[in-house]
Amino acid sequence: MFAELTEYGCVVWAVLEWECVIKSPEQGAKEGVSFISNHIIEATNKAFDDFAGGHIDKQQLKNILGVSTNNHKKLN
Numbered sequence: 570m571f572a573e574l575t576e577y578g579c580v581v582w583a584v585l586e587w588e589c590v591i592k593s594p595e596q597g598a599k600e601g602v603s604f605i606s607n608h609i610i611e612a613t614n615k616a617f618d619d620f621a622g623g624h625i626d627k628q629q630l631k632n633i634l635g636v637s638t639n640n641h642k643k644l645n
Contacts, residue, residue, distance in 0.1 A: 575612045583609060 585601035
């Protein structure tokens with residue numbers, strides 16, 4: 570759940586609702602803090618396939634692929 574929320578850019582507080590009639594609210598709060606802390610993830614600022622973390626030269630990639638921005642013909 571936390572991963573899905575993070576993926577969609579959700580940056581709000583996480584709250585655990587406690588509805589146990591046997592355990593005390595204090596114990597529920599302690600367990601809730603631990604649960605939330607263990608499941609919140611730190612989102613990366615890199616793309617999934619950017620494992621090397623290097624610079625991308627888009628013009629060089631276009632040259633390698635034989636793609637040129639000047640090759641586009643305008644439609645009349």
